[in-house]
Amino acid sequence: MTDEDYFGLVNVDCKKLIGSKYAPIRDEFSQLRSLAITKRSNLKSIKRILVFLGGGLQTKNIQVVLDSLKAINWNNKILIDLVVNKDDPIINSITKKQDQYPYKINVFSNIDNMAELILETDLAIGSAGSISWERCCLGLPSILKVVAENQRVIAENLKKTGAALLWEDSDQLINAIKKYKSSKSFQNGMIGSAFEVCDGLGVKRLSRYINNFFILDTR
Numbered sequence: 001m002t003d004e005d006y007f008g009l010v011n012v013d014c015k016k017l018i019g020s021k022y023a024p025i026r027d028e029f030s031q032l033r034s035l036a037i038t039k040r041s042n043l044k045s046i047k048r049i050l051v052f053l054g055g056g057l058q059t060k061n062i063q064v065v066l067d068s069l070k071a072i073n074w075n076n077k078i079l080i081d082l083v084v085n086k087d088d089p090i091i092n093s094i095t096k097k098q099d100q101y102p103y104k105i106n107v108f109s110n111i112d113n114m115a116e117l118i119l120e121t122d123l124a125i126g127s128a129g130s131i132s133w134e135r136c137c138l139g140l141p142s143i144l145k146v147v148a149e150n151q152r153v154i155a156e157n158l159k160k161t162g163a164a165l166l167w168e169d170s171d172q173l174i175n176a177i178k179k180y181k182s183s184k185s186f187q188n189g190m191i192g193s194a195f196e197v198c199d200g201l202g203v204k205r206l207s208r209y210i211n212n213f214f215i216l217d218t219r
Helices: 027-031 033-040 059-070 092-098 114-120 130-138 150-163 170-182 183-195 202-215
Strands: 048-052 081-085 104-108 123-128 142-145 165-166
Touching: 027 033, 027 114, 033 048, 033 183, 048 114, 048 165, 059 081, 059 092, 081 114, 081 202, 092 104, 092 150, 092 202, 114 130, 123 130, 123 170, 130 142, 130 150, 130 183, 142 150, 142 170, 150 183, 165 170, 165 183, 170 183
Parallel strands: 048 081, 048 123, 081 104, 123 142, 142 165
Antiparallel strands: none
């Protein structure tokens, strides 16, 4: 978002604190950032993939992701960390068909350790919601699907920065995975771009500005 997006919506003298620089994400992400920088710099192969398409029921989209991952020729074993709504029918389907997938799937619901999951994974396949800033803070490249129209601007902007690729159907997803997988330099470029999007210090910047505002206002 830019200042122009708020033209006519706020007073002309309104101070606008917008953009990923001010993204209000939890402290644990910035606290793990230095570890993430070291881990990403030592990436040799994709071993672990985070799949999270939002908090709603995403049965169809998740199935597309799992089937697309089956279509990839992996040079090593991979592990899928799937974060899903606890009521999503896909959980029962995975439990019954786990042996049909050429990779292990860890299923998580109602988690409180997203920062640790993002740190440990090498690629994210997910939606373009607010978690985008958390992934970028820890330098995790993403292959994004717009699952709600209000995510489109985020997705397109992340694509422009080089931090993400986009997909709408299985063919696009497979091609995006292959593109990321095939080139170490491309991976490093996406990692670097992700780190530049958000450093996780948005809350500190907001707090500092608000505190300074009230100090000045009371003088």
